[in-house]
Amino acid sequence: MSDSMLSTVIKPVHREGYPFIGIFAAVTLVLFLIWQPLGWIGVVLTVWCYYFFRDPERHTPQRAGLLISPADGVISLIEPAVPPVELGMGTDPMMRVSVFMNVFNCHVNRAPIAGTVSAVSYRPGKFFNASLDKASSDNERNSVAIDMADGRKIAVVQIAGLVARRIVCDVKPGDVLETGERFGMIRFGSRLDVYLPDGVHPLVSLGQTMVAGETVLADLASDETARLAEVR
Known part of the structure; x- marks a missing residue:
């Protein structure tokens, strides 16, 4: 996968998100141990949590005013x-x-x-x-x-x-x-x-x-x- 494609999928994460992503991932591991279909639901929610806290670069217009x-x-x-x-x-x-x-x-x-x-x-x-x-x-x-x-x-x-x-x-x-x-x-x-x-x-x-x-x-x-x- 090219760097441009990776940058489209993988975004920087705001520091506020790390504890939440960690919690979601830990719960997902437990869900997999309980029942595999629940684990995949956890994966989806963990990915959502990651994207919620994404912090992409933006191109800000620079003209005064x-x-x-x-x-x-x-x-x-x-x-x-x-x-x-x-x-x-x-x-x-x-x-x-x-x-x-x-x-x-x-x-x-x-x-x-x-x-x-x-x-x-x-x-x-x-x-x-x-x-x-x-x-x-x-x-x-x-x-x-x-x-x-x-x-x-x-x-x-x-x-x-x-x-x-x-x-x-x-x-x-x-x-x-x-x-x-x-x-x-x-x-x-x-x-x-x-x-x-x-x-x-x-x-x-x-x-x-x-x-x-x-x-x-x-x-x-x-x-x-x-x-x-x-x-x-």
């Missing part, structure tokens, strides 16, 4: 909303774009734009389905504010979902991030909200598939209106 998707998944909500109060970004609504991740998506989260982390705030909460609107206010979440070089600020919020029970955030106030840089992950099925600066319109549509670190969400240097899309 491009705001990139922080997560794999689909756009589930586009609407004005007040950013999390714990970030101290005021009470005026900002355009919020939500990316919903199912249990088959890569769950490594990436910085949507370059800047300096000015605030990080974790808040415990419930575990409603992350695709619901009320998940933004009621679910467990971790909020990150990023100050850009031009003085504008965005917020990116990690929201735990129905089966997620751990939000991982690897950044702290004062950290400098590059666009597309990894900053955390969520286990297992969840959502990322991005709050856009005033006057910036999303260039994505409801139901559109996102690729973390690659798909352009908005262009801060453009006055283009929000895009519409059709299913074809």
Whole structure:
């Protein structure tokens, strides 16, 4: 098998995944000892666990002003909303774009734009389905504010979902991030909200598939209106 084919099948794994993959593999060995068909079910689940924690390289657009998707998944909500109060970004609504991740998506989260982390705030909460609107206010979440070089600020919020029970955030106030840089992950099925600066319109549509670190969400240097899309 060529190197290119191997790289398609074999992906790097996020460090958060190693304990889980080990547990799945150990249980699979026990299942084989109990009954071989159960063991093969364990193999399938172990492979799924491995792919859940995959951490592939991404090719991030580098033009200044491009705001990139922080997560794999689909756009589930586009609407004005007040950013999390714990970030101290005021009470005026900002355009919020939500990316919903199912249990088959890569769950490594990436910085949507370059800047300096000015605030990080974790808040415990419930575990409603992350695709619901009320998940933004009621679910467990971790909020990150990023100050850009031009003085504008965005917020990116990690929201735990129905089966997620751990939000991982690897950044702290004062950290400098590059666009597309990894900053955390969520286990297992969840959502990322991005709050856009005033006057910036999303260039994505409801139901559109996102690729973390690659798909352009908005262009801060453009006055283009929000895009519409059709299913074809």
